[in-house]
Amino acid sequence: MKSAAKAMQAEEVAETGAHQIRDAIREAIVERRLSPGTKLSESDVGNLFNVSRTLARAALQALSYEGLVSVEKNRGAFVAYPSPDEARQIFAARRLVEPGILREAATRITPDDIGNLRELLREEGRLMSERGQTARRAEIKASGDFHLMLAEISGNAIMQRFMEELVARSSLVIALYGQSTASSCGHSEHGDIISAIEDNELDRACQLMLHHIAHIEADLDLRERKSLGLKEAFEL
Amino acid sequence: MKSAAKAMQAEEVAETGAHQIRDAIREAIVERRLSPGTKLSESDVGNLFNVSRTLARAALQALSYEGLVSVEKNRGAFVAYPSPDEARQIFAARRLVEPGILREAATRITPDDIGNLRELLREEGRLMSERGQTARRAEIKASGDFHLMLAEISGNAIMQRFMEELVARSSLVIALYGQSTASSCGHSEHGDIISAIEDNELDRACQLMLHHIAHIEADLDLRERKSLGLKEAFEL
DNA sequence: GCTCGGAGGATTGTATACGATTTTTTGCGT
DNA sequence: ACGCAAAAAATCGTATACAATCCTCCGAGC
Structure with missing residues (x-):
């Protein structure tokens, strides 16, 4: 890619x-x-x-x-230290644009593209099973690359750049507010989306994408952490 | 605003x-x-x-x-001198995001907001009837501000910034490829969209928005102008 | 002992300086 | 006259220098 x-x-x-x-x-x-x-x-x-x-x-x-x-x-x-509100806006933006990107990508996708996507998926899966920091980092990148590749396939460089920004910022948000130490991005859901595209079930693919994003967001704990750098940290 | x-x-x-x-x-x-x-x-x-x-x-x-x-x-x-392809991508991006922004804005819009929108519309109309460069420029800005105000109402600062970029770049595209000297943005269409929102006809509002964008785009002549700076300009 | 204030250091904001690259001009040769 | 090459001018790329601001820490005063 x-x-x-x-x-x-x-x-x-x-x-x-x-x-x-x-x-x-x-x-x-x-x-x-x-x-x-x-x-x-x-x-x-x-x-x-x-x-x-x-x-x-x-x-x-x-x-x-x-x-x-x-x-x-x-x-x-x-x-950057995104606030919970910023985090919500980032994911709201993704929910807003990703289905559209997906639709656009679906109309232009080639068998080659699908091959590349599946390849990426395999790589992602391989990294998931590995141990170690470097594998974890590579996995983070790979899971974002799935979304970016869709944007690339859509053929719209402007949306692609926007998605790059959103994915990068999402990574920050997950670093800050993510709870599960597990993968930041449900791996199997990526595969489901590809399958839906392959089967030409566009609406279902969009639904899956929305669920997928909601899934990531659900793993966040977006409560205002006011750093409690005051004495509250020691009282009680 | x-x-x-x-x-x-x-x-x-x-x-x-x-x-x-x-x-x-x-x-x-x-x-x-x-x-x-x-x-x-x-x-x-x-x-x-x-x-x-x-x-x-x-x-x-x-x-x-x-x-x-x-x-x-x-x-x-x-x-910037956007290519026809870039121009198409800019408007494709707008078609992709503006309905979503509109939906989001509709859920949060207040009577105050509607008042401001109508105010902006009146201003736009007033400028349309005026003559002169400065009026024309103010009109261009006002017609863009309508879209920006919706983004602002949506409450998503990220989408707002993205829309600012898209509207600004649209202005460049229209300057380059626009044909009608008339307003760059169908004035009445803006009003229709507000009315649809007021009447809680969300789907219709989105449809109107899409038509509105298509309308702007239809006024463009997106053929590759290869500047014909060569001798072609004088041959024939 | 605590607070307020100021000197000192660290860091950013802006300007200037110098080398590198591109464009234009000039001048020579054909 | 025309074309090409080399010099000159203009402009960008990067580094450095200096000024302004902020943070830290120490000491005077209460």
Whole structure:
């Protein structure tokens, strides 16, 4: 999927250096190697990648447009810490757009695409059975890639980019509010959706997608954690 | 709408200076004072706003994330010149998300909101009957604001931001491919949609929205204009 | 002992400087 | 005159420098 996506999307912005840094940090965030709230100082980022603050800053700026990083004036950049309300909005957005993307994708899907999707699924399953951090991270990415691949198949680069943003932000939300340590994305549900598409049961596929998203959301505990950094943490 | 929108959205990024510049340029693009393809050199932008290239660059960068400006490596930034295919994708995206936004908005809409919408409509109508460039520009903005206000009412800041991007890019597309010099957005159709919402006829409202978008799109001539900058322009 | 205030350090905001790349111009040769 | 090549100008890419702001910590005062 990576090469295909890059190819059709045209390289657009480039911005040489900042691009790589942005992608590297985004990947770290999505794979949850960077936790929400972590400070990303411009100097540190610059030193880490051996570039000047100029580029580090540009990368952080870019990530803030995607909602993965929040920069506070004169205070610095932090890995985004989505509020429960933001989390709800992210999933509401996904419920709103994913059925539409699915419908669009279904009208253009080729046997090749289905092959690729099933391939991705197998990979996902394989990772699920493996142990270890790296496998867990790869699994997180793979489960998101399923949704992204559908967006890619839909042929609409704009919706694809939007979905990339939503999936990435979802990863943050799950990191923050997810309860089950299990897979972030019901694996079997992905397969069911593909099957429904194959069988040309569009409406059912959409229903499954909605259920799937609701499933992910149901695993969240979206109560305001007011950090209780006050004395409440010790009283009682 | 402006103050309400600002208030609920939280100021987020700030980035002080670049923010203003970005907004100013975006407004100029959306109101079509800047034509697609116009070069926006960093120095010129900087001089124009009396800031350094650093901030000018940041603003252009930001606009490129919104798809309003395309920056080409080592060549500079230009007001985006959406291809016919891009144009189709923009409207496909709108058809995909606007009904959903409308549904969401309908469940939360208050009498106050309806009042504001009707107010906006009256303003739009007033501008339509006026002559002159400034009136035309204000009308363009007002017709877009109708869609944006619905997104705002929906209460989903993420969808709202996405719609802002789509509406802005639509303006570029219409500037490039629009045929009728008339209003870019069927004025009466907006009113019909509000009425349908008021009457609680949700499905009809969505249908009207889809027709409305199709209407706008139908006014476009999306044939590849290969600029015919060659001799073809004079042969024959 | 606690609070308030200020010096010091750290970090961001913005400007400027310099090297790299592209575009334009100029001038030579044919 | 035309075309091509090299120099000049313009513009971007990145680094560095300086100013402004914020945070920390220490000391004076109550």
